[in-house]
Structure formats: structure tokens, C-alpha cells
Amino acid sequence: MNRLTRFAKHNSLTLAFGTGFLLTLVGQAVSGHADFNNQLVTDGLHPLGFLQYLATSDFAVDVTENWQSEYLQFFLYVFGTVWLLQRGSPESKELDKAGVESDREQKVGDHAGSESPRWAADKGWRQTLYSRSLGIVMAVIFTWSWLAQSIAGVAAYNEEHLRQLQAPVSWLQYLGSADFWNRTLQNWQSELLAVASMAILSVYLRQRGSPESKPVGAAHTSTGVEG
Amino acid sequence: MPPWRRTALMVLVCAAGLSGCATLGERETAASRAALRFERSVRQADWSRACAALAPQTRQELTESAKTSCVKALPDEELPYAGALRGSEVYGQQAQVVLSTDTLFLSAFPTGWLITAAGCEPRPHQPYQCKVKGG
Structure with a gap:
């Protein structure tokens, strides 16, 4: 190869x-x-021409409203699964491991190995930051995407308003509008449904060879086991 | 929208890389000029020039509803004397220009900004009531 x-x-x-x-x-x-x-x-x-369309707020809001919800989903999942459990799900930790776990289990500080990331061996802010870096990056991308959605959204909303002979609104007015929250919540509900159904369906259903599933022969009650 | 909020919004849009911000001020100026040119044509009773400044669908709607040519129909609409420019806003291909006694809506075409509605008055929680409009 x-x-x-x-x-x-x-x-x-x-x-x-x-x-x-x-x-x-x-x-x-x-x-x-x-x-x-x-x-x-x-x-x-x-x-509009195709390239002109790519620079429109209409395209930007359609893209960013989906991005923000996806990154919110992963942010909540990464942070939520530290504390929240689901008996029998490979998406959950074992039932007695809720929380951030010990330094030994997490291989940080004195328990870091020779191949551990450098910041994992640190005992100060670097370890604290690196220990949460996945969730933080997801949260930052979510926040940026949601902000971008609101900015592109008000421009797209106002463009449509002007086409319909209505007065444009300010960004703050748009943040309280039905359009902004309808775009936002319709994405959030689908992401939360996907996470909840994945957590519970993976208790009883299997996908042979996938790390997202338990081994096919694993008991429904075994938790935190990946195939 | 207050000027500082519009400026802040433009900066945020620029930062997000979502739109060509450098030309927003120029586009507002161009839309305002088109609206003022239209109003001047109306004030001078230069109806052929005023009709040429209308968007195709607006002109069509006017001629179909009046069952006569644009240059004959437009004087009957008794558009208000426009007065001074109060402000303009551009979002994408659409614009609103507010004058002291009239509000106009415009849309971008390859030839420049054309009037989609004129003689417009605001109504609470409804679209503007316009004497001349398309569709």
C-alpha cells in the first residue's frame, strides 16, 4: 500500500x-x-447570476442556520455526556462514571504518558483548557454560526420585506422576530431528536462493525461498550 | 435604524464575510439618486422619463389597470411632491428611499435602480399603501 x-x-x-x-x-x-x-x-x-447568488444573505442564512444547529448538537452532546447517562447505550459512559473522572482515568498531570498531548501533562490552565477543548471549539463555532445566521438573516429578511413593500427592521428587532426563532428552533428540534433517538435506539439495535453500536451479541443492559 | 446600528451591522456582516460591504454606501447613494431623478421627472411632468424609471412589472401593472399608456396613466396617480431626502436602505437587490413626503421602493436591474413602487404611505403592521406598484 x-x-x-x-x-x-x-x-x-x-x-x-x-x-x-x-x-x-x-x-x-x-x-x-x-x-x-x-x-x-x-x-x-x-x-441573479450564480456567483452573485453565492454572495447573497439568502444563501448565507440558509447555510449558517444549519451549521449552528449541528455544532450546537455536538457541543451539547460532548458536554452533556460528561454527566448524563443512558443505561444500555454505547453513547453513554458506564453508569458509575458520571462526571469529569479522576486524573488517573483521564491520564492527565502526573498520570500523563509519554505519548500524551503536551498540555495534558501540564498542571495549570493549559490542562484545564485542553481538557475542555473539544466542547469549547464546538461552542465557539456554534456561537459564530448563530451570530452569522442572525446577521445574514436580518439582511435576507429585510430584502424580502422590501420586495413586499414593507419597512426593514433592525438587527435587535430581528432577534425577537418569528423568522429568526422559526429558523433557529426548527433546526434545534431536529438535532435534539436525532441525539435522543440515537441514545435510545442504540440500546436495542446493532450495526455490526460500527463503533457507534455495541457488538451485535452484547446485552441490552451493557452500557458504555462500543463495537 | 439609527446610523450607529447600521454601521455596526455592516461591520459585523463584513467580519462574517457574508457580503460585499465596500459598495453598500455607494449602492444607497445610487438608489437615492434614482429615486430623486424619478421624483424630479414627476415634478417637471416629464412623464416619458418618469415611466422609463419604473420597473417593467410596475409599468405593466400601471398600464393594464389604467388601460392606457404609462405616460397618460402616470399623471392621474397624483404622486406627492417628494421633498428632501431623509434616508435610504439597501438590502441585496432591493432598496427603500424615504423622502420628506414620499417613500419609494426600488430594485436593482442591469441598467441600474428602477422604481418598483412610489407614492407609498406606511400602514401599521401592513405593507405600505402605494399609488404606483407592480403586481
Whole structure:
């Protein structure tokens, strides 16, 4: 196996989903462009070119409203699963391990090994920060995406308002609008449903070979076991 | 929206990389100029020029509802004397220009900003009531 093939195999999860992301983003842009122009033509207005559409607030709000909810989902999942448990689920820790666990279990400070990340061996703020870095990065991306959604959203909302001969609103007014919360909550509910159903369905159902599932023959009651 | 909020919003949009911000002020100026040109044509009774400043669907709606040409129909709409420019806002391809006695809505076309509605008065919780509008 040459280096490139080995790299592709060892990183196939990220590469496959990253490629899928780019392809579907292009698909969203193409269909969003057609939909946006349909609305403009219906209103007797001039349609936009594809590159012009990519710079519109309409495209930006459609992209960012989904990004924020996905990163919120992972942020809540990463932080929530520190404390929250589900008996029988491979998504949960063992039932007696709720919490941040001991330094020994987490291999930090004096318990760090020779291959541990450098900041894990630190005993100060670096260890504290690194110990929460996954959740923090998810939270930061969520916050940025939600802010971007609100900014792109008010511009898209106002553009539509002007087409309908209505006065534009301010950003603060938009934060209290039905449009902003409808866009936000319709995404949040689907993400929370996905997490809840994954946690409970994985108690009773199996996917042979997947680390997201317990081994096929594992008991329904065994918790924190991955296949 | 107060100027400081609009500026802050523009900065945030720039920071988010979502829009071409450098030209927003220029686009507002261009929309305002188009609105003032239209109002000047109306004030000078230059109806052919005023009709040329209307968006195609607005012109079509006017001629179909009046069952006559735009240059004959537009004087009957008795558009208000516009007065001074109070402000303009541009979002994407749409704009609103507020004058002291009139409010106009515009849309961007390849030839520039065209009037989609004029002689508009605000109504609470409803779209503006406009004497001339498309659709």
C-alpha cells in the first residue's frame, strides 16, 4: 500500500464526509439559486447570476442556520455526556462514571504518558483548557454560526420585506422576530431528536462493525461498550 | 435604524464575510439618486422619463389597470411632491428611499435602480399603501 492510499484509508471517515459536505453544499447553492431566482422572476424582478447568488444573505442564512444547529448538537452532546447517562447505550459512559473522572482515568498531570498531548501533562490552565477543548471549539463555532445566521438573516429578511413593500427592521428587532426563532428552533428540534433517538435506539439495535453500536451479541443492559 | 446600528451591522456582516460591504454606501447613494431623478421627472411632468424609471412589472401593472399608456396613466396617480431626502436602505437587490413626503421602493436591474413602487404611505403592521406598484 503506497503512502497516498494508506493516508486515504486511515483518514477515510473525514475525507468521505468532507467531500460529501462540499458536494452537498454545491447542490444547495445550485438549488437555492434556482429557488431564489424563481421568486425574483415571480415578482417581476431581475434574476441573479450564480456567483452573485453565492454572495447573497439568502444563501448565507440558509447555510449558517444549519451549521449552528449541528455544532450546537455536538457541543451539547460532548458536554452533556460528561454527566448524563443512558443505561444500555454505547453513547453513554458506564453508569458509575458520571462526571469529569479522576486524573488517573483521564491520564492527565502526573498520570500523563509519554505519548500524551503536551498540555495534558501540564498542571495549570493549559490542562484545564485542553481538557475542555473539544466542547469549547464546538461552542465557539456554534456561537459564530448563530451570530452569522442572525446577521445574514436580518439582511435576507429585510430584502424580502422590501420586495413586499414593507419597512426593514433592525438587527435587535430581528432577534425577537418569528423568522429568526422559526429558523433557529426548527433546526434545534431536529438535532435534539436525532441525539435522543440515537441514545435510545442504540440500546436495542446493532450495526455490526460500527463503533457507534455495541457488538451485535452484547446485552441490552451493557452500557458504555462500543463495537 | 439609527446610523450607529447600521454601521455596526455592516461591520459585523463584513467580519462574517457574508457580503460585499465596500459598495453598500455607494449602492444607497445610487438608489437615492434614482429615486430623486424619478421624483424630479414627476415634478417637471416629464412623464416619458418618469415611466422609463419604473420597473417593467410596475409599468405593466400601471398600464393594464389604467388601460392606457404609462405616460397618460402616470399623471392621474397624483404622486406627492417628494421633498428632501431623509434616508435610504439597501438590502441585496432591493432598496427603500424615504423622502420628506414620499417613500419609494426600488430594485436593482442591469441598467441600474428602477422604481418598483412610489407614492407609498406606511400602514401599521401592513405593507405600505402605494399609488404606483407592480403586481
